[in-house]
């Protein structure tokens with residue numbers, strides 16, 4: 001297991017040199033943020049990002065993410081050009097020494113939470129998802145916007161996009177995903193890149209928009225679209241694990257042992273009634289997921305890929321991008337590294 005940390009490039013308020021000081025930290029997960037979705041990332045930009053990261057003594061092997069243009073997801077007439085550009089990005093990233101590309105196929109919205117600053121009993125703040133709040137935020141009936149939404153859409157554009165996805169439906173989305181996967185994977189194989197799709201977060205339908213990377217059956221279906229180690233998963237405990245339907249430890253054992261997991265996100269969530277959940281600290285007793293069991297499963301199956309702590313709470317007065325502060329993610333990472341060390345030590349003693 002190699003421990004990594006997500007960093008948002010020049011816009012990120014956290015210096016790389018601080019991340020370097022987290023014990024056990026080996027690499028940065030990042031992306032090119034100033035090129036519009038659908039366009040080609042210049043090789044020079046990728047190389048200079050890599051140099052900046054390597055200068056502080058960290059590796060740059062995982063990109064999160066190369067976003068997939070909505071027109072590819074919708075299967076519109078310009079998708080072949082957009083897929084060609086995506087393929088150029090895969091080639092350029094391989095040339096710069098990248099090994100893994102994380103991406104997702106979620107329509108319109110990326111991760112969805114209803115509040116980004118819910119105060120917990122210990123005074124920290126965290127991201128939460130409450131159905132009651134969600135009902136107030138249906139873009140077709142409400143003026144309220146969900147926090148974290150892409151504000152580049154007007155209300156009308158957003159509703160038009162949502163209507164298109166509703167008409168497309170789940171099977172249409174599967175078709176478009178399959179088309180995309182079958183175009184890009186031969187090139188990913190050729191240049192030695194592992195593509196790692198991120199599950200939908202949360203893993204269920206929101207506002208009637210289809211979501212398909214959600215559970216064991218659909219992960220099986222996804223991997224069968226193109227049967228190759230290049231076609232893999234970003235196993236995210238917080239996304240898959242916020243549904244009671246998913247047994248995350250079981251999913252780790254199943255997909256890691258098949259060599260389809262080059263990258264993982266680990267964080268804890270506290271599942272409440274009615275599909276509500278709160279993002280909790282990584283420490284197992286605070287959430288519904290057991291980090292010891294999860295890491296044991298990764299180790300038992302011979303995992304040698306990259307892991308990063310996922311979202312953290314805001315603690316110690318830190319301000320910044322919700323979920324992506326330094327302090328709580330650093331604590332989470334060291335906690336995970338400690339569990340991993342203990343697992344390795346117990347094997348040596350046997």
Ligand SMILES: [Mn+2]
Nearest residue numbers: 236239265310
């Ligand atoms: Mn994740």
